[in-house]
Amino acid sequence: MINNYPYLTLLLVLLWPWSALQAAPAIQDWQMANGARVLFVEAPDLPMVDVRVVFDAGSARDGDQLGLASITARLLTDGAGDWDADTLAERLEAVGASISASVDRDMASVAGRSLTDPSAYQIWKETMAAVLSQPTFAEADLARLRENRLVGLRRDQQRPGTIAQRALYRQIFGDHPYAEDPVGTIESVAALTREDLVAFHERYYVAANAVVAIVGALDREQADALAERLTSGLPSGTRPPPLPPVPALQEGRFEALDFPSSQTHVMIGQPGMRRGDPDYYPLHVGNHILGGGGLVSLLAEEIREKRGLAYSIYSAFVPLAEIGPFVMGLQTRADQADQARRLVLGTVERFLAEGPSEQELEAAIKNITGGFPLRTASNRQIVEYLAVIGFYRLPLDHLDRFAERVASVTGAQIQDAFARRIDPDRLAIIKVGPVPSAPSEPLAWADD
Known part of the structure; x- marks a missing residue:
């Protein structure tokens, strides 16, 4: 599922320490030949692995096609490679694994979890690699998601808290890409096409624009092999240019x-x-x-x-x-x-x-x-x-x-x-x- 309002919740989680009394786990960090960066923490106590692959592909990259980053990420798990959404879900459910995607203003994130049992691990790994590099963006899936998003946007017009939040961001950020909400607008979402999604994915879901975070019961060699498999189908590509600076408000x-x-x-x-x-x-x-x-x-x-x-x-x-x-x-x-x-x-x-x-x-x-x-x-x-x-x-x-x-x-x-x-x-x-x-x-x- 996609969570388009992670800002305050994520802030509260990420700004707190693991413990005031104990050191954080040792982080191993390396760059892959295809340009992706990997951060790995070995956690052998549980026979599981958690992965999060993040791209500089948040809603700040929408341009004038508001909602594009969000819709692109949302459809990653609705069909990839030879599998439709139902088949993907069945593959993961059969081995107790999961894959999800989320978007905020800065990043798109694809998260996965699996047991390290060889049979389950292999199915999950191959499925996640396909989700990252071979999404189908089927017209029927886009049409369904678009209609659901439009219903949600119309509902948001009756939520004063949502209205206030969006108005505040526009006042704070003006013409900056951070001004608009990741979910887009009724007009922009209605106009998105499959070709828009494919082009966005081809531009931003590339190895040079990826960070692969891994925590689990693997050693360094296994973690490197996992990162290699997950990003092997991505073109090397290039990172997008930095976002423009945010100007200070000049008046109340x-x-x-x-x-x-x-x-x-x-x-x-x-x-x-x-x-x-x-x-x-x-x-x-x-x-x-x-x-x-x-x-x-x-x-x-x-x-x-x-x-x-x-x-x-x-x-x-x-x-x-x-x-x-x-x-x-x-x-x-x-x-x-x-x-x-x-x-x-x-x-x-x-x-x-x-x-x-x-x-x-x-x-x-x-x-x-x-x-x-x-x-x-x-x-x-x-x-x-x-x-x-x-x-x-x-x-x-x-x-x-x-x-x-x-x-x-x-x-x-x-x-x-x-x-x-x-x-x-x-x-x-x-x-x-x-x-x-x-x-x-x-x-x-x-x-x-």
Whole structure:
């Protein structure tokens, strides 16, 4: 299945360490002759292997054909080589294996899991190789998926949270490829053809554009053979050029979208940080204090606990290959939306001016470094980490030193990083809900 809204969920998973007390598994890293990069962690305890092959083929590569990357990935498992969707599913089910695909703004990912029993392993390996390099993109499958996608897009027009999120990204990113949602639009999806999918696959699903992450009960030689088989049917190709830089917002932006609901969705944001950013750790720890730490965050204290204006409120940095968004969001009663918005912005301004207290910093560091115990880190999670490290070219010790780097963050570093990244006068603000007949002052940032 395709998950087109992985950003916040994936962020929460990928920014946490395996354990504050134990070193991360040793990562082996090599380049194949065809141009693909391989990252491998040997995990002999379970007779299984997890693989994730990622390509720089996310929705930022759609151009003016919005939804193209998503539809292409979605159809990979609907027919490949000599097998249709039913036959593919039967082959995998018979040996207890799985293959799935997903897309976000940066990457397309094909994930697989199998037992290492020779008969099951061979069937899964050959099936996944065909899915990667020989998708059929049958007209009937495209027609069915297109209709399902159009139904979903029409349904999204009745979801105020989805409307708010898409409007915020457009305000933050403007003409940048990150502005549009991976699922596309009704008009763009209706216009996609099989030839478009074939051309996209031929351009982006190439070995030079691939990172192969492997975790499982294999040795280095076996892992190399697996990576070779999975990518052997791909043309060598070339990597696409880098995405354009994300420009900073030059002024505050406000958009109120009328929607007949009792709750108003408020979303606020601006460009934040990219993967591998030098301010990554201060911004991550600071955001945990501001709004990323759930009920113990400053935003939750001000908005939920003290005033009961919202059941939940959050803030998050979503780092991407280029600068991704910093986002804050809540939903509240329509008649309380302006008050909640002013309180959010006032809290941000105070955090920028004062920084975190020693108690807040200490609690955040303990929560982050102790919140993801080793027993919850499955091979499937580890292979996700490897894919991200490889795709974004992060240091191989990124996870091994995560806890150490988090623990070294100071309040002064947080205040400095936030002051350089977050400007309350240049935030994009979206409200989706009933628009009053006498509109309130849109840019009254904080309480009097």
